[in-house]
Amino acid sequence: GENVEQHPSTLSVQEGDSAVIKCTYSDSASNYFPWYKQELGKRPQLIIDIRSNVGEKKDQRIAVTLNKTAKHFSLHITETQPEDSAVYFCAARPETSGSRLTFGEGTQLTVNP
Amino acid sequence: DVKVTQSSRYLVKRTGEKVFLECVQDMDHENMFWYRQDPGLGLRLIYFSYDVKMKEKGDIPEGYSVSREKKERFSLILESASTNQTSMYLCASSKDWGEQFFGPGTRLTVL
Numbered sequence: 001g002e003n004v005e006q007h008p009s010t011l012s013v014q015e016g017d018s019a020v021i022k023c024t025y026s027d028s029a030s031n032y033f034p035w036y037k038q039e040l041g042k043r044p045q046l047i048i049d050i051r052s053n054v055g056e057k058k059d060q061r062i063a064v065t066l067n068k069t070a071k072h073f074s075l076h077i078t079e080t081q082p083e084d085s086a087v088y089f090c091a092a093r094p095e096t097s098g099s100r101l102t103f104g105e106g107t108q109l110t111v112n113p
Numbered sequence: 114d115v116k117v118t119q120s121s122r123y124l125v126k127r128t129g130e131k132v133f134l135e136c137v138q139d140m141d142h143e144n145m146f147w148y149r150q151d152p153g154l155g156l157r158l159i160y161f162s163y164d165v166k167m168k169e170k171g172d173i174p175e176g177y178s179v180s181r182e183k184k185e186r187f188s189l190i191l192e193s194a195s196t197n198q199t200s201m202y203l204c205a206s207s208k209d210w211g212e213q214f215f216g217p218g219t220r221l222t223v224l
Binding site: 001006009032034042043044045046049089093098099100101102103104105106 | 117144146148153154155156157158161163169171172203207209210211212213215216217218
């Protein structure tokens with residue numbers, strides 16, 4: 001089955017700096033890669049996703065890039081703000097798995113004012 | 114607005130007890146999922162269901178079972194709770210291959 005590894009496990013940045021979280025996946029049949037944000041005490045929520053026919057996708061201050069050859073994808077947050085502090089999870093979905101996602105271990109991002 | 118609710122936010126049970134966690138979604142989603150969340154281990158899939166009475170094992174099904182008698186409701190059952198099942202349990206639902214919407218979670222402590 002699919003295996004997703006996520007790095008780093010913790011990331012601390014100063015407000016205004018950029019943050020990058022990286023994930024690698026094992027199943028070359030994966031074709032959908034969402035990112036979820038979980039604020040303290042709250043439920044995970046989808047913030048951005050990318051499909052395998054696209055190399056990059058942006059939404060305001062967040063962007064995701066995908067390298068299918070290397071089987072890795074990354075989340076980029078620019079101009080970080082304290083409200084970006086949360087746990088971020090990447091996930092991958094193989095074409096053959098139906099609606100099932102495999103999640104990474106999560107990254108605790110702390111943005112210091 | 115999709116709503117996924119779980120029966121309890123906090124639950125304390127004793128070793129050997131049978132535990133029921135319930136999840137209800139109000140958006141007619143076909144797919145429902147149960148995850149377990151532990152620090153440093155991410156979200157691990159226990160079971161999922163793509164239709165009423167249909168279920169499939171996830172990555173860590175041992176010690177758990179599920180029931181889906183109605184489309185909107187998906188139950189996770191711990192037949193005989195053990196201390197290593199102390200965790201946060203998250204339910205989610207999705208339509209087709211779309212976004213998964215999560216419930217607020219149930220923090221289960223087994224003493």
